[in-house]
């Protein structure tokens with residue numbers, strides 16, 4: 001999973017990146033330098049892996065991972081600096097965006113627009129994504145209109161269909177509806193995939209608040225609900241979290257309980273990301289490795305097998321599945337089988353969070 005952090009300059013993107021990655025990754029150049037791009041891999045915390053590791057003593061324990069990218073600050077994303085330029089391909093390859101929204105007061109960090117206004121800033125950033133998609137689609141529409149006349153008659157209907165789809169998405173965007181929330185047929189979706197649209201991607205708003213300040217709720221902000229439907233949200237103090245992330249975990253935990261701070265930014269942001277994207281983790285166990293795999297919830301077992309190895313899709317025979325909690329309760333696979341908790345499932349079985357799966361495959 002590849003998550004790109006965006007937001008207005010000085011909203012706290014680099015602070016958030018540091019909070020998420022410091023001490024948890026080999027973040028390259030997490031120096032806070034505004035001119036560098038920062039990339040860091042973060043292991044998704046999962047207690048279940050620790051418990052399973054203690055049972056299986058595998059050679060390695062492999063958690064799911066998230067890759068975070070922090071774009072260079074000043075050029076971040078202001079329209080005047082051309083999101084369409086240098087960074088567009090990074091944005092296009094993202095799985096989702098974290099939009100950092102400034103809610104903290106800090107007189108030494110002037111807001112580019114004057115007053116602090118989270119609703120305005122979130123709307124501006126979402127508008128930025130819409131604007132970029134509109135540019136892409138307008139260009140595509142012009143090109144396709146041109147192509148209709150030049151193309152062979154046999155291929156004309158296909159080009160016409162492409163143009164209609166592009167124009168439909170444009171119309172939706174002009175009404176303020178992100179592409180991910182518009183209704184398309186499968187064939188229309190497969191046309192739009194080629195344009196790698198930014199409003200197709202999920203968004204998690206990270207409100208960067210003063211420590212101890214109330215959480216911000218999107219529902220209470222004055223923003224067109226069409227624009228923010230399905231947008232995930234967390235409120236954290238990026239600066240405090242960045243500082244905590246440099247401490248030993250025990251020291252940080254103590255600090256958290258002393259000051260009544262909740263879960264770490266990493267946990268909160270990861271949970272919001274999984275919820276917003278509808279992701280779950282299934283687990284595989286063995287002497288070699290105990291591992292977590294993140295997939296969309298309800299993914300058919302045959303596709304989940306393909307996430308482990310593409311050949312597993314073709315060779316899929318069946319999946320032996322037991323829920324993690326059931327496994328813990330009955331203590332062993334043998335007992336699980338006796339109690340009927342370890343089931344044999346077919347290709348279409350919808351994978352759930354915490355399923356321990358053994359795929360039987362023909363290779």
Ligand SMILES: Nc1nc2c(ncn2[C@@H]2O[C@H](COP(=O)(O)OP(=O)(O)O)[C@@H](O)[C@H]2O)c(=O)[nH]1
Pocket residue numbers: 007008009010011012013014015016073074104105106109208209210211237238239240
């Ligand atoms: N008071 C306060 N200042 C913050 C907070 N987060 C960021 N800042 C300050 O805002 C400035 C910009 O932060 P930075 O993470 O570099 O923003 P970026 O430009 O979005 O990457 C820095 O001087 C930070 O110390 C916060 O939660 N509280």
Ligand SMILES: [Mg+2]
Pocket residue numbers: 013014015033034071072073074
């Ligand atoms: Mg920065």
